[in-house]
Amino acid sequence: MKALNLYGVEDLRFEETTNPELASPDDVIIKVKATGICGSDTSRYKKLGPYKEGMTFGHEFSGVVEQIGQAVTDLNVGDKVTGCPAVVCHHCQYCEKGEYSRCENLYVIGSYVPGCFAEYVKLPATNVLKLPDNVDLDTAAMVEPSAVVAHGFYRTHMKPGATVAIMGCGSIGLLAIQWAKIFGAAKIIAIDIDHHKLDVATQLGADYTIHSIENNLEEAISDIPDNIDVAVESAGSPFTIGEVLTLPTKGGEVLLLGIPYADIEIHRLHFEKILRNELNVIGSWNGLSAPFPGEEWAATLHYMSTGEINVEPIISDRLSLEAGPETFDNLVNKKKHYDKVIFHP
Numbered sequence: 536m537k538a539l540n541l542y543g544v545e546d547l548r549f550e551e552t553t554n555p556e557l558a559s560p561d562d563v564i565i566k567v568k569a570t571g572i573c574g575s576d577t578s579r580y581k582k583l584g585p586y587k588e589g590m591t592f593g594h595e596f597s598g599v600v601e602q603i604g605q606a607v608t609d610l611n612v613g614d615k616v617t618g619c620p621a622v623v624c625h626h627c628q629y630c631e632k633g634e635y636s637r638c639e640n641l642y643v644i645g646s647y648v649p650g651c652f653a654e655y656v657k658l659p660a661t662n663v664l665k666l667p668d669n670v671d672l673d674t675a676a677m678v679e680p681s682a683v684v685a686h687g688f689y690r691t692h693m694k695p696g697a698t699v700a701i702m703g704c705g706s707i708g709l710l711a712i713q714w715a716k717i718f719g720a721a722k723i724i725a726i727d728i729d730h731h732k733l734d735v736a737t738q739l740g741a742d743y744t745i746h747s748i749e750n751n752l753e754e755a756i757s758d759i760p761d762n763i764d765v766a767v768e769s770a771g772s773p774f775t776i777g778e779v780l781t782l783p784t785k786g787g788e789v790l791l792l793g794i795p796y797a798d799i800e801i802h803r804l805h806f807e808k809i810l811r812n813e814l815n816v817i818g819s820w821n822g823l824s825a826p827f828p829g830e831e832w833a834a835t836l837h838y839m840s841t842g843e844i845n846v847e848p849i850i851s852d853r854l855s856l857e858a859g860p861e862t863f864d865n866l867v868n869k870k871k872h873y874d875k876v877i878f879h880p
């Protein structure tokens with residue numbers, strides 16, 4: 536089969552690779568129909584390189600069941616599915632408590648085992664979720680990032696009627712706008728440095744938008760009559776991770792979703808907000824809970840089927856897998872603008 540394999544920093548190759556084979560009785564082999572580029576993929580491509588040289592890359596996907604192991608009872612060949620790409624050990628102290636996002640042995644496909652930038656991918660049956668009939672395969676390729684965002688919101692103490700600020704309107708931020716609504720936000724403030732992203736944010740339900748280069752953020756926030764209860768950092772930039780601390784009201788919450796991949800220097804007065812305003816700063820990792828893979832996944836599929844999670848405005852490009860090397864180069868070297876890229880292997 537054809538796959539995109541990562542050999543080193545900025546060295547991704549479209550090449551012939553061996554097909555996955557059923558090894559354990561609960562394995563499932565899926566024909567990949569749609570697979571998305573995640574922000575963490577671009578960081579790994581640009582800064583970190585592969586965990587294992589030549590590993591098939593990618594972890595967000597949907598597809599159709601191609602083959603099942605003998606022990607698999609709740610899936611059939613031909614089922615339309617998505618995959619939870621995180622594999623946990625089920626026996627560490629955190630797994631025993633059902634806190635799968637904290638598993639000591641957690642890994643995601645595309646790191647130590649082959650990922651889904653390929654024609655076929657293999658996962659244990661517990662990681663495979665059947666799609667509701669009305670959820671299409673491109674939408675289902677975004678179940679994983681949606682589950683990651685949902686996990687963060689489940690970790691907050693958000694109440695109906697809350698005002699939520701979303702800092703950074705990439706795919707994660709645009710999903711966060713929709714999850715904020717589902718969690719009962721009355722008002723949503725979207726902050727970004729890109730007019731196009733702010734337009735999409737409005738389309739997806741943001742009540743206010745702030746372009747944080749053209750406007751002074753502090754003044755723009757003070758012009759909004761509502762106090763911010765929850766501020767979500769979804770830009771993952773070292774600067775916004777400090778700035779997001781200035782947003783919530785006293786006693787409010789900061790939800791950190793973005794991964795900076797760089798050292799962070801926080802302005803003293805920004806840091807002091809945690810103390811003076813008695814903020815609750817919440818870290819969030821992956822999107823897993825009990826029963827595995829968790830409520831984040833079932834809820835995502837439910838809200839995708841009702842249309843309350845709508846990823847159509849987020850997807851900008853649908854490309855062949857062959858376009859992978861060029862697309863990653865364009866993305867990280869800013870040769871071309873993309874929102875969410877979906878490959879159709």
Ligand SMILES: [Zn+2]
Nearest residue numbers: 573575595680
């Ligand atoms: Zn991802």
Ligand SMILES: [Zn+2]
Nearest residue numbers: 624627630638
């Ligand atoms: Zn574990």
